[in-house]
Amino acid sequence: MMNIMSTGDYQFDVLVIGAGHAGTEAALAAARMGAKTALLTTNLDTVGQMSCNPAIGGIGKGQIVREIDALGGAMGQAIDATGIQFRMLNRRKGPAMHSPRAQADKKRYQEEIKRIVEEQPNLTLRQDAVESLMTEGGDDDRRIVGVQVRGGFVYRSPAVILTTGTFLQALMHTGESKTPGGRAGEGTSTGISRSLEQLGFRLERFKTGTPPRVNGRTIDYDQTEIQPGDDEPEPFSFLSERVTGDQVPCWITYTNPQVHELIQANLHRAPMYSGQIQSSGPRYCPSIEDKVVRFADKDQHQIFLEPEGRHTREVYVNGVSTSLPRDVQEAMFRLIPGLQNAEIMRYGYAVEYDYCPPEQLRPWLETKQVAGLYFAGQINGTTGYEEAGAQGLLAGANAALKLSGQEPLVLDRNQAYIGVLIDDLVTCGVDEPYRMFTSRAEYRLLLRQDNADRRLTPIAKQTGLVEESRWRKLEDKETEIARVMGLLKSHRAEQVTLAKYLRRNEVTWDVLIERLPELAEVSTQVARQVTYDIKYEGYIARQAVEVERQQRLAEKRIPDGFDYESLGQLRTEAREKLMRIRPVSLAQAARISGITPADVALLLAYLEQRIRDHSPAEST
Ligand SMILES: Cc1cc2nc3c(=O)[nH]c(=O)nc-3n(C[C@H](O)[C@H](O)[C@H](O)COP(=O)(O)OP(=O)(O)OC[C@H]3O[C@@H](n4cnc5c(N)ncnc54)[C@H](O)[C@@H]3O)c2cc1C
Incomplete structure (x- = not known):
């Protein structure tokens, strides 16, 4: 129960500031672990909002969503409930590279996250804008004691998790025009940056950008290529049996030399090139003006037209993130097949914001300067909903663990992409917005999207992050895997056990079914685990030796x-x-x-x- 103290202050065990992707997972995790938690955010109508692309997952990111889910987080279930197109990327490559991705119904996704937060016991969701942080103690023993919000109200707590995203001293740019704000139509937070600087934190600036959104009614789809979803869409959450609802197609078109000429001719009006923006942005997710300059020999760049939802005609034009002036954005579309008559509903823009270089954090996301103060999400120099959600979940869990006097939860690089992410941040820092790639993980074959539950749900169970039903589901799956392994070891084909037979390149699960028809009853999930465990046994054993060596150093x-x-x-x-x-x-x-x-x-x-x-x- 929330206590109202005689001073009129509010008292909680954990305060989470900002209800974006990091904040919602942080608050849910702390509350699941029994901490009385408050989630304070500037606007309740933007809880879980997707600032940019209406999609969850992708290469390296899809694995993180599966891990968030295995740890009891909300992102996987929310996208399963509200996704409109599901695809498994890299399906033709090995299983370490398989990466789930889904287009979201943006508005529905946000509502679903808000609903999950509202349903969570121990969690109070409240519209309030934090203006400053309150601490006690000297330079050697400083600790957080609460926050002050607009209007002068005070929330007291020994643990505060800051997840304010792109909003710290944020400035949006479209051409020569500059507007304070962290996201189109929203404001900026200045007080928190001031508080952090006063506490001795180093702040730096990054920038990111977003493309225009157009009215789908004005797109000529006949001039584009269709990109359908998977025939058998796979859900993100280990709790979801299947994805229901029709799959909505996306569409593909391309830029061309005329578009590139137009951009070149107007580069002096682009804030990145005119000197108006000095900070670095994500190299791997460049604006269209960056692409035209950096890849000058390319005649075309791909553009994905992605619907923003089932009940809106708004379409996200993925691939042309830009902060060029409005008239150039309009002129550019006049030259792109399918978009010649497209009406822009929201113009592209870039946003510059403060972040806190993450070397200032301990591996459990608590700051080194101020005990009890945690940072998660874009404030740590990352980019992406998935990276933010993952950090939020770990920060929330760690705040709750500290309150109950327990050791922090730090995932190793061989246990999770989330371990790789946080270790990279706190050990190496960032010099551009950090996003996950499979290439960042040295133990990719161990960290597959399909086995996230087997890797992490036992840890989550021990930490108190997951409910009994999720744990039982995993136990049943492990029992079934062991039973099927037993079957393969006790039946033979061509003088070897079926387990050995399956090691051959040409032998698939379907071939095994021909040899032992009862295997047809085995679920896809279990068949997949058994197949990978057997086919990749040698590689997995070699990685395990290296893991052990690292473990000794750790x-x-x-x-x-x-x-x-x-x-x-x-x-x-x-x-x-x-x-x-x-x-x-x-x-x-x-x-x-x-x-x-x-x-x-x-x-x-x-x-x-x-x-x-x-x-x-x-x-x-
Ligand atoms: C223009 C733009 C383009 C982007 N482009 C990309 C991209 O190309 N690729 C990509 O992966 N990611 C992109 N992102 C980033 C992506 O949106 C973020 O990585 C992700 O949303 C970060 O999650 P978060 O939880 O850290 O912060 P956010 O989702 O930004 O959430 C922060 C929350 O904090 C709240 N808040 C802020 N200040 C206060 C305060 N003082 N008091 C209370 N609440 C507060 C806000 O209202 C908001 O709800 C882009 C973001 C923007 C704005």
Whole structure:
């Protein structure tokens, strides 16, 4: 129950600021773990809003959504309920690359997330704009005690999670025009940036951009190519049996040399090129003006026309993110097949905003400067709903764990893409908005989208993040996998067990069914796990050896407050980096860019010596 104190202040265990993708997962996770949580956000009508692309998942990102779901998060179930087109990307490549993606009904997705938040016990959703952070203590022991919101009201709490996205001192650009705001039609937050700077946080600027949206009634689809969804759409959530509802097609068209000439001729009016925007944006998700400059030899760029929902004609023009002036955006569409008569409903724009370089965080997303203060999402220099949701979930869980005096939850790089994401952020920092790719994960074959539940639901169960029914569902699946494995080991074909037979390249599950018809009854999910476990056994075993080596380094803990100054032999560059990042283990130290194997060996020798000399009980 929320307590109202005599001063009129509100009191909660955990406060989450901002109900975007990070904030909603953070608040839901903390509340699921029993913390009395408040989720404060500027506008209740934008809970879970997709600022940019009306889609969830994609390469590297789809895996994260499956992991969020395996940890009990909302994103997977929300997109299953509101998706309008589902596709498994990279289906022709190996299973490590399979990445689910779905177009969302943007408005319905947002409503679904809001509904899930509203249904959650222990969670209060409230419209309030936070203006400043309240802390107590000195530089060495500063801790968060609450926040003040517009109107002067105060919320007190020992844990605050900031998930304010693109809204900190945000400035939107379309051509020469500049408007304060983190998203079209919305305002900006200045007080929080001021508070953070006063507390000694370093803030920097990034930018991102979004394309125009057009009225689908004015598109000539005959001049475009159709892109249908999968015939058998697969859901994101391990709890969803199937995806229901008709699949809506997307459409493809292309830019051409005339469009590129027009853009070149107007580059001086693009804020990125006129000097109006100085900050960096996502390199892999460039604006159309960037593409035309950087890939000058290309005659065309692909454009996906993506419906924003079932009950609106608005269409998202994916591939032409731009901050060119309105008249150039109009002129550009006059030259693109299918869009010659398209009416722009919302113009493209770029937004610049403050983020907090994430080396200022511990691996459980609590800030180093202020105890009890956590950051998650775009504020950490990432981009994307999935990356934000994942960080939110972990920050929420960790805030709740700290309140109950438990160890933080840190996922390893070999356990989850979420582990890779957070480790990259806190260990290496960012020099452009960070998004996930499969190539960032060194153990991709272990971190497949299909086995996220087997990897993470047991951890979530131990942490108190998932309900009993989800756990039981996994237990049933594991029992069934073991039963089917048993069958394959006890039946034979061509003088070998079916398990060995399945290792052959040409042998698929359907071939096995011919040999043992009762396998036709096995569910697709179980058949897939058994097939991958058998076919990739060798690779998986090799990755497991490397994981074990890393694990040994990870177990060498570096005590909090370790005095690097006292390590005279350490190179100055290494000392400075280690003092800035303050790694928690030798494995994390080894991943800091510029830290050499020799530095790690020196640290290891010193830590072992220290343990022998002083405290045999200290964990290594
Ligand atoms: C123009 C634009 C283009 C983008 N382009 C891309 C892209 O191409 N690819 C991509 O992957 N991602 C893109 N994104 C980013 C994507 O929207 C974010 O990565 C994602 O939404 C981040 O989630 P979040 O939860 O961190 O923040 P957000 O979704 O931004 O949510 C922040 C929430 O905090 C609330 N809030 C802010 N200040 C306060 C306050 N003081 N008090 C209370 N509540 C507050 C806001 O109202 C909002 O609800 C784009 C975003 C924008 C705005």
